[in-house]
Amino acid sequence: MPQFDQTLNLMGASGPVDVRFHRLPVRTEAGGNRYRYAYGEFGPDLIDAVYRQLPFVARVGPPWKRRDACGVCAVEMGGTSSRATMTLPMRLGRIPEFEVVFTVPTLVCPSCGDHQVSGDRTLGFHITEAMTQAFQAGNLKP
Numbered sequence: 001m002p003q004f005d006q007t008l009n010l011m012g013a014s015g016p017v018d019v020r021f022h023r024l025p026v027r028t029e030a031g032g033n034r035y036r037y038a039y040g041e042f043g044p045d046l047i048d049a050v051y052r053q054l055p056f057v058a059r060v061g062p063p064w065k066r067r068d069a070c071g072v073c074a075v076e077m078g079g080t081s082s083r084a085t086m087t088l089p090m091r092l093g094r095i096p097e098f099e100v101v102f103t104v105p106t107l108v109c110p111s112c113g114d115h116q117v118s119g120d121r122t123l124g125f126h127i128t129e130a131m132t133q134a135f136q137a138g139n140l141k142p
């Protein structure tokens, strides 16, 4: 028996973070326009996968003098900030692949030009909150 019967496109935002879900598999509740997660551990699996896939800057140096460094080439990040849109393909549980697209503030590596997400705690909050807002807007619950 399939664990999902519908796919949704959802959008949410929090602070400087925008998120879009494309073709997210969900289960329709009796009655029609309310939805549940496709399976029980979907929420924690999603959070894990998002944090594993987003390219966060590396933190280097001793604890009292942490600095942001490029996760690709290890050069110290300058102060150049920008915004970038990042598409994360999601393969979770046994549901079909879907996409999560984030638009987030980034730091740009002065050496290799890679865009990476600042590890700042406020941004982490907004990343999670933007997904929560998208689910609320779509009447999607655990």
Ligand SMILES: [Zn+2]
Pocket: 070, 071, 072, 073, 074, 075, 109, 110, 111, 112, 113, 114
């Ligand atoms: Zn770099």
